[in-house]
Amino acid sequence: MSSETPSDEVRRKWLKPAIGENFILLNDVLSSSYSTALNLSSGGTFKILKQLDSYDDENFLLEHTTPTSTTTTKYLVKVHNGVESEDAKIIDYQNSIMTHLNLHPSITTTAPLLSDDGAPFSNHKLPVSSPQHSPAPLTVRLLTYIEGTPMAYKQVTPALLFSAGEYLANVDSSLDNFSHPASERFHAWDQKNTTSLREFVKYIQTPERQKLVSSVIDAFESTVLPDASNLRQGVLQSDFNDANIIIGASDKIAGVIDFGDSVKSWRVLDCTVAMAYAMLSSYGKTGHSLAASAAFLSGFNTKYPLTPTERMHVRTLVCCRLACSATLGAYSYSQDPTNKYLLLHAEPCWRTLELVWSQVDADHLASFYDLAMSPEANLDLLSVPDPTVPDHFQKLRTSTKRSFSDTKTITFVTGNKKKLEEVQKIMENTTATITNHKLDLPELQGDPLYVSEEKCKLAVAEIGGAVITEDTSLCFNALNGMPGPYIKWFLDKCGHDGLNKMLDGFSDRTAYAQTVVAYCSGPGSPIHLFDGRTNGKIVLPRGPLDFGWDPVFECSEGGASSAGLTYAEMDKSVKNTVSHRGKAFEQLKSFLETESS
Numbered sequence: 001m002s003s004e005t006p007s008d009e010v011r012r013k014w015l016k017p018a019i020g021e022n023f024i025l026l027n028d029v030l031s032s033s034y035s036t037a038l039n040l041s042s043g044g045t046f047k048i049l050k051q052l053d054s055y056d057d058e059n060f061l062l063e064h065t066t067p068t069s070t071t072t073t074k075y076l077v078k079v080h081n082g083v084e085s086e087d088a089k090i091i092d093y094q095n096s097i098m099t100h101l102n103l104h105p106s107i108t109t110t111a112p113l114l115s116d117d118g119a120p121f122s123n124h125k126l127p128v129s130s131p132q133h134s135p136a137p138l139t140v141r142l143l144t145y146i147e148g149t150p151m152a153y154k155q156v157t158p159a160l161l162f163s164a165g166e167y168l169a170n171v172d173s174s175l176d177n178f179s180h181p182a183s184e185r186f187h188a189w190d191q192k193n194t195t196s197l198r199e200f201v202k203y204i205q206t207p208e209r210q211k212l213v214s215s216v217i218d219a220f221e222s223t224v225l226p227d228a229s230n231l232r233q234g235v236l237q238s239d240f241n242d243a244n245i246i247i248g249a250s251d252k253i254a255g256v257i258d259f260g261d262s263v264k265s266w267r268v269l270d271c272t273v274a275m276a277y278a279m280l281s282s283y284g285k286t287g288h289s290l291a292a293s294a295a296f297l298s299g300f301n302t303k304y305p306l307t308p309t310e311r312m313h314v315r316t317l318v319c320c321r322l323a324c325s326a327t328l329g330a331y332s333y334s335q336d337p338t339n340k341y342l343l344l345h346a347e348p349c350w351r352t353l354e355l356v357w358s359q360v361d362a363d364h365l366a367s368f369y370d371l372a373m374s375p376e377a378n379l380d381l382l383s384v385p386d387p388t389v390p391d392h393f394q395k396l397r398t399s400t401k402r403s404f405s406d407t408k409t410i411t412f413v414t415g416n417k418k419k420l421e422e423v424q425k426i427m428e429n430t431t432a433t434i435t436n437h438k439l440d441l442p443e444l445q446g447d448p449l450y451v452s453e454e455k456c457k458l459a460v461a462e463i464g465g466a467v468i469t470e471d472t473s474l475c476f477n478a479l480n481g482m483p484g485p486y487i488k489w490f491l492d493k494c495g496h497d498g499l500n501k502m503l504d505g506f507s508d509r510t511a512y513a514q515t516v517v518a519y520c521s522g523p524g525s526p527i528h529l530f531d532g533r534t535n536g537k538i539v540l541p542r543g544p545l546d547f548g549w550d551p552v553f554e555c556s557e558g559g560a561s562s563a564g565l566t567y568a569e570m571d572k573s574v575k576n577t578v579s580h581r582g583k584a585f586e587q588l589k590s591f592l593e594t595e596s597s
């Protein structure tokens with residue numbers, strides 16, 4: 001056992017690398033430690049293209065060009081969390097796993113390049129999130145890059161999940177012949193340690209959800225733990241989620257990345273962790289969480305059949321991972337309450353846990369999973385929507401299946417009641433049904449198109465189906481478009497009079513209102529943006545004061561029923577014919593019509 005304790009999860013937050021966009025720092029690290037690998041002395045060049053996602057480390061995409069070649073090669077630069085960096089054995093462990101797996105003919109993973117010292121890593125003092133601990137000694141690795149797209153950005157299908165199951169089964173078969181002393185370590189994300197989750201339950205925001213997680217932990221202790229000695233052991237990948245599965249040409253799995261959570265534990269856990277993530281994939285989130293997990297299990301079981309004892313605990317162990325993600329997510333939020341993303345990202349996980357643990361009958365789910373592991377299993381039989389009645393699965397075997405994707409319901413995600421009223425009116429006579437999900441999405445910063453697109457990404461993750469979001473700006477021409485997307489804050493803090501005063505001293509009081517609507521038909525689908533603008537000028541308030549800056553925006557477009565009136569003075573139906581919002585939504589309507597024809 002290594003000396004790691006559960007509180008290392010706490011230290012991981014302090015010691016998360018904080019290089020971010022500071023590519024100069026990273027360039028120095030690479031030039032000083034990887035000049036041979038990147039053949040810098042013979043004219044090789046490199047460029048950091050961008051930062052990639054990571055939970056506790058920092059990853060960057062590097063493009064390398066050699067003087068003799070016209071093609072470029074991509075690499076991944078991984079800056080490890082300070083906790084892992086303290087332990088050279090862990091880094092060596094991860095490198096050994098990759099080397100081992102790359103020998104398998106049908107498995108590809110990243111591989112480390114050697115530093116100028118001949119080691120598959122280098123160490124540097126670099127900034128970390130906690131100023132008290134910054135800079136800290138961090139380990140940097142230069143890794144080969146697997147060409148393709150993470151599954152998280154693909155439209156996931158049951159067939160893809162089935163092959164992902166087969167792929168992980170191959171990885172696990174290969175890891176049955178692998179051992180390393182550092183694999184014997186404590187890790188809070190290892191579901192064998194579900195009991196250690198108890199200390200984090202207090203960070204969960206509602207008593208109902210605290211009770212939910214406690215009941216999963218209770219079940220784990222009373223049913224799984226007594227069987228521990230009958231569960232096969234092995235080194236696990238431990239984190240087979242859609243960000244770590246790379247999809248290559250023709251939607252084939254091109255490789256697996258990230259062995260940061262790898263431990264020696266119960267073999268079945270590699271499969272149940274991945275099943276939990278399959279539930280949260282783009283297919284799982286569109287009302288097919290159980291089907292998604294069953295497709296994965298089916299694929300895994302064909303190549304690596306589970307034993308009767310392992311089968312018995314599949315449901316509980318899947319829920320242990322969901323509970324772990326949701327609870328440690330709540331803990332992260334408690335450490336960084338300004339980060340609303342953490343809450344939004346955790347929400348689908350909570351909903352899935354509620355569904356699987358509390359709403360679906362345990363015996364029926366067990367028999368569904370048995371079906372997935374039986375010789376009769378096929379993806380058609382398993383691709384069922386999540387149940388709405390408790391005995392769903394019994395009926396299912398004899399009834400025909402129903403598809404959720406036929407419905408054309410689009411959810412408009414906004415926290416603003418007045419916007420919703422207008423949008424419902426504008427979208428009244430369309431084929432799509434607009435429902436509303438009231439949610440205060442974070443007020444993001446940046447260009448209006450970017451803000452709207454990001455809101456849409458958050459909304460689609462929250463809803464798991466077709467969504468619309470919009471962001472509205474009020475742009476003063478004299479101020480080169482400011483306050484723009486920040487109008488909400490200016491209005492809150494300065495009021496209508498303040499907005500007027502901002503233009504005192506300028507001869508130009510003209511402005512334009514802009515709405516950028518973002519539409520996405522579901523997880524994994526592209527986001528479409530529609531930009532509507534209306535010209536006017538800023539005046540002293542006239543008309544009702546019930547919607548934002550309506551009383552101070554005098555419209556200069558349209559006929560006598562709109563030009564020269566403030567939005568607040570106009571009839572609501574007239575506002576929709578000339579407004580920024582009306583124009584943007586009209587474009588969306590035409591788009592939806594062409595899409596459905």
Ligand SMILES: O=P(O)(O)OP(=O)(O)OP(=O)(O)OC[C@H]1O[C@@H](n2cnc3c(O)ncnc32)[C@H](O)[C@@H]1O
Nearest residue numbers: 414415416440441470471472487488547548549550
């Ligand atoms: O949840 P979301 O959709 O983000 O709703 P929001 O009220 O936060 O809206 P925005 O982020 O788009 O911020 C726009 C600000 O402009 C106001 N606003 C939006 N549309 C308006 C309109 O048509 N007329 C007047 N004020 C408007 C709105 O009340 C906000 O203060």
Ligand SMILES: [Mg+2]
Nearest residue numbers: 441442443488
């Ligand atoms: Mg907003």
